[in-house]
């Protein structure tokens with residue numbers, strides 16, 4: 001089901017009657033730490049929307065003590081699932097990059113395991129990359145039609161707002177904090193990245209100097225099961241990440257405008 005009707009993006013997600021067939025090999029990269037109970041529903045929803053052919057769901061698990069990798073391996077009997085287990089490293093952004101490096105797929109989708117990101121919007125993200133000028137397609141909470149689950153407490157909203165304001169001078173993208181996006185593997189310079197923390201989309205946009213980022217509105221849902229990994233240490237890491245990105249932007253040679 002090609003998503004060609006732009007108006008459809010304003011409507012809430014719905015499972016399409018027909019499964020979407022990818023045009024190029026596609027990997028859906030999902031970083032996990034203790035997400036045992038989310039993987040089954042995630043795989044079920046993804047493959048309710050996408051034809052399996054040409055698609056792999058690549059779980060990048062940091063040796064979760066809750067047995068997430070065992071669940072991923074069990075799901076591989078039913079779905080095109082692979083699981084990469086990292087024993088010596090922890091971190092969301094580095095896990096996503098490891099997944100990107102680990103697959104041969106031409107199109108790469110990053111999404112969280114906890115069902116915050118609606119799998120039903122994956123076709124719209126991939127369709128956006130059909131335009132060769134588009135460098136990245138983001139599932140965005142902060143464009144018209146997008147929204148954040150109303151159960152977010154005030155401090156969480158404030159936190160998210162401050163984090164976005166701090167990054168605003170770096171990009172015009174509204175939801176540069178997003179973990180739900182699609183890119184082309186050929187467009188990535190993985191060696192140029194220095195990911196830390198959570199904000200992998202921001203890292204990709206700033207390091208690549210991307211300006212043509214499409215934002216597809218999504219309804220961001222509260223996590224379905226398991227516990228958050230977002231803590232104070234992660235917020236400090238974000239400030240360190242921002243400092244690195246500002247240093248990068250300020251020191252890079254002037255490049256011709258695209």
Ligand SMILES: Nc1nc2c(ncn2[C@@H]2O[C@H](COP(=O)(O)OP(=O)(O)OP(=O)(O)O)[C@@H](O)[C@H]2O)c(=O)[nH]1
Nearest residue numbers: 031032033062090091092095112113223228229230
């Ligand atoms: N591989 C790996 N994945 C991680 C790590 N930390 C978080 N993740 C995953 O990254 C995704 C986002 O983490 P969340 O804990 O949901 O963070 P959040 O979305 O900011 O916060 P909540 O949704 O409120 O929990 C989830 O799929 C996590 O399992 C990590 O250190 N390594």
Ligand SMILES: [Mg+2]
Nearest residue numbers: 112114116223
């Ligand atoms: Mg989450």
